[in-house]
Amino acid sequence: MFLKIYWKPVLWLLVFYVSVCTVLRIALLLNPVTTAHFYFIDYVKIFVGGALNDALIFVLLGTLLWLYLLFLSDGKFKKPFGYIIFGLLVALLCYLIFFNNILKQYGNVVPLIGILFVSFKTLLFGLMLFFPKLRKPLRTVFYFITVLLFAALILLNALSEYYFWNEFGVRYNFIAVDYLIYTNEVIGNIMESYPVVPLFTMLGIIALAITFWIVYKTRVFVTQLPTFFTKIKITVIYGGAAFLSFWLLPLLSKMGNTDNMFASELQSDGVYKFCVAFIDNDLNYFKFYSTINQAEAFRLLKNQLPGLQGKSTLHEVKDSLPEIHKNVVLITVESLSEDYLQHYGNSNHLTPFLDSLADESMFFTNLYAVGNRTVRGLEAVTLCIPPAPGESIIKRKGNENKFSTGFIFKQKGYQVKFLYGGYSYFDNMRDFYEGNGYDIVDRNNFAPNEISFANIWGVCDEDMAKKAIKTMNAEAATGRPFFNHWMTVSNHRPFTYPNGKIDIPGDAKSREGGVKYTDYALRRFFEVSEKQAWFHNTVFIIVADHCASSSGKTALPMSKYRIPCIVYSPGFIVPQQVDKLMSQIDIMPTVMSLLHFSYSSKFIGQNVLDANYKPRAFIATYEDMGFVKNDTLTVLSPVREVKQYHLAPKILDSIEPQFQYQYKEVPVKNIDKNLQNETVSYYQTSAWLMQNGKFQNDAN
Structure with a gap:
């Protein structure tokens, strides 16, 4: 019963x-x-x-x-237990109100919450003690x-x-x-x-x-x-x-x-x-993933990075031509999937400006985002190493003084800034970029009259563009070159932006509208930039942080990770399409090669224009680590699981041949051990470098 x-x-x-x-x-x-x-x-x-x-x-x-x-229970209200319990509750309430205690040490609303809770419990217990009915x-x-x-x-x-x-x-x-x-x-x-x-x-x-x-x-x-x-x-x-x-x-x-x-x-x-x-938000690679001997991992990595010595990725990048210290503006665009561009088959004309700019630029047509979060994209273009499983390095403790793109530019005498339309404490961006030598320009730096529209993520991209130009004008006045990294925000849910700018209302909360408005804001940025004295001495890089969606039939649907990347500098960069398979981590080493930089590097990312570059790409979630090479996708997963897929091309009639990068992932029964070990060498080495403090901005 x-x-x-x-x-x-x-x-x-x-x-x-x-x-x-x-x-x-x-x-x-x-x-x-x-x-x-x-x-x-x-x-x-x-x-x-x-x-x-x-x-x-x-x-x-x-x-x-x-x-x-x-x-x-009714037993706790019987004499003398009920009166003892009630007395203890009253004493606890007095202690919280009148004496210093651990809740008051926390500050903010914590003491108030504690007092209200105990007050309620005391009142309720008293009512039930003295009024049994x-x-x-x-x-x-x-x-x-x-x-x-x-x-x-x-x-x-x-x-x-x-x-x-x-x-x-x-x-x-x-x-x-x-x-x-x-x-x-x-x-x-x-x-x-x-x-x-x-x-x-x-x-x-x-x-x-x-x-x-x-x-x-x-x-x-x-x-x-x-x-x-x-x-x-x-x-x-x-x-x-x-x-x-x-x-x-x-x-x-x-x-x-x-x-x-x-x-x-x-x-x-x-x-x-x-x-x-x-x-499992912090997945230890060596605990959860397939591993090989660390010396062997570095040996395999040396095939891609000649000049490695011992257990380090330190190697020399040499260029025979004089360095060119042009300004560099890196724009990472929120959720800019490649299929928003007309080049990749989109017929809705969402990115008319970027489509036109791509034809005037070095256009990397076969590039893949390393992950499906903004912090992964920022990590990739800043640190130029494959992603680590679990939490992004940007959000981990000990993320300061890393070997970064900003560090290289500072070595070359550049001013280095990170620009963001929202509050950069989000996703720990401020802590990461300040800890790696970047100055921060974010919503905290906006005067009220500089904001025409904002939502929860920050000021609209058009307002940020105006702020960026003011910042760059001030930097140019110093006579020193600048490297600015701007992260956009408008192409993010709720997809709201000022009305009257494009043919999709700003309050329609449309993803297509978010894309089109960001394209419009970038057009306005370049129209105003062209009138500035520093414009023709600047290299602009526009790349997505990640795709709008990474869901698919498999854990790592490769086609959902492809993103556009445009490098634009009229009179300096020769317009061309580069169809080499590459990763986000390769963008900045490639740009530095265009500037003929010579430097000591710890990057695993490579100059894809080098004749010795071996095409490959990295795609990952927070737990599945993927490596693409030779029409094969190798995936490392917990617990020490390894899968491979053959990438069978899918031809779409609506897309030009040079943009045909759709694939069906066919599971492979007999795993290619060489590719498996090469995949392990990249991800294991990246994890080892971070774990052992070998990716700091020093000579070790």
Whole structure:
């Protein structure tokens, strides 16, 4: 009998959670982002295996509900225990209000939150102690609130997962963990991007309806409290179920991994994926990935970087011609996928300026982003090394004094700045760039009259362009060359920008509008720049930080990582198309070669115009490390897993032959060990350099 009565709250919410997750899976399957083909067995795994995953994760989450119910008791109000507990609560409240304590040392709102919480608990306990008739109605009210919180959070999680999938094509991952840290930008982005009021209103109505039903069916729990021994029996059973769930979840997650990335993601539970990402945000390469002897790794790397000595990437870059100290402006454009450009088949004329500029520039047509986050793109063009698994170096401790592009330019006498329209504390950009010798120009440097439009991510790109030109005019007046790295923001959800600038309204919140407005802002930047004295002594590089979407049928869909890169300097750079396979980490070493720089380098990125360059590219998520060479994609994954795919070209009639870079990734059964070892050599060496402090801006 006790099982029937006292399990009901957890069981009803478990059924609700599994039902909501099942509806979510159907919605994700029907989402246009989900482009894979599924077989019958895939559907069985997605829905049956998925429901099992959901049930197990809720058993763990339900522990919080059970603990709440477990401590419902009349015994604590009996004399003298009730008065002792009440006295202790009053004493604790006085201590928090009148004495110095650890909460006050934290400052901000923490002491207030602590005082309000203890005040509420003291008041509630006092009411139930001195007015016994209030116990049942108060318990019922707070039981209702507790169930409502569970129901609302279950619905809110499903809604969040849907929009997260719509944006990234996966369940919660490392990005979702990041979003917890930067709540101001993320909440602001949500408020500006989505119809929050109607969505939350509907969510609230459903949550209330479900709560009324569950409380009606289970209210006996708070009106007929279980005995002490009944609680022990249920706790033993629930504890066993929780332990079993904790043990089974990783096993089911591993069994659910398949070559069909969408099937694997749909079968998993989003909350579980979030917890895994939170725990494994810093993946130690040597613990989780395939390795080889470190001396062998450097030996293999030497094939690409002649001149390496011992366990170091230090090598000399020599040029026979005199150095040219032109100004350099590097513009990394938010989410500029190659398929937005007309050259790659887009017929919507979203980037008319960039399309025209590409024809007047050195246009790298076969270049790949290293990752799917802004910090990965910034890391690649700044440090010029392959990405490390887990968190970006930009966001890690000890990210200062690295061997960077800014360090090289400073050696050559340049002024070095990082320009960003938002607040650069986001994603730890300020800490990273200041720690590596860059001066910062961000939203903090804008006067009110310099801002015509801003959203949660920062001032619009047009305002930043004007600020950049003011900054460059001031730099040019000093007589010293400058290297400025500008990160744009407007092509980011919520995709809002000033009205009247392009033919897509700024309040339409359209991704296409975000792309087109950024193109417009860049046109305005160059139109004004052309009138400045420093313009014809400047090299401009325009490259995406990453693509708009990296979701696909496989974990690393190569075509989703291709980005445009334009190097423009009229009268200096000869317009041409460079179709060599290359990576973001190669951009700045190549630009430095155009300036005939000679320097001691630790970069793994290469000058792709060198006759000895061996084409290859790096693409990665936070845990899958990819290496592209010889029509093969090699992927290193935890735990020491290695996969290879043959890249079979897919020809599209709408695209010119020189831009045909679409591929079908065909799994390879017999792995090419040479390519596997070469892949390992790059990623293992990059991790080793960082781990052992060998990528600092010194001679070691």
